[in-house]
Amino acid sequence: MKVNRVIPDITVDDIAAAREFYAGFLGLSSEEFNLGWVARFTSPDTGASVQVLTADATGQTNPVASVLVDDVDAAYAEAKEQGIEIVHPLTHEEWGVRRFFVRAPDGSVFNIVAHPE
Template sequence: MRVHRIIANLSVPDIEAARSFYEGFLGLGEEFSLGWVARFTSAEAGGCVQLVTADATSPEDSVASVLVDDVESAYAEALRLGYEIVRPLTTEEWGVHRFLVRAPDGNVLNFVEHPN
């Protein structure tokens, strides 16, 4: 597994209410929005954050999304190492292949592979 990018997932009660801060003040542009999650990115710097109200399909929200090149091998390794799987490996209806795992420190991470 190769990690391409790690994105902070910020918990917000309302994405629309938070939008003006991230777009207006920080100058980030919306990359995508699914209603419950939206990614805001700096085209120049490449930095980004995801705003999350509540994960639509997971029993728990994650603190970060880890974009990888082979999510199946990451899942197999997490199982082999005995980490708690919060949401099993799934292809979501919006196209991503992902699972959520609890790190030993208690944080939940969302491991994601985007379709090619």
């Protein structure tokens, strides 16, 4: 599996209220997207980013990070082969990504995701 990017996922009560801190104070002022339940704020200067989410739209739990990979199907097969707990099945989501969630041995949940090309 080739990891292209890891983005922290921070659970918040209200995305609009969180915007002032993440976009204002931290300078992550480019809002790459906002689906109402998840938004990504990115620095226009460095590309550093965080995602904030209230409650995942289809997953039963919020992940701690999103791991963008080159081949999500291969990553899913590898996770199954290694016996890693799948928390959310491999799914093509209506907002265009293909993803699944895994649980690390420490209990942290990760969103393993690929965007269409």
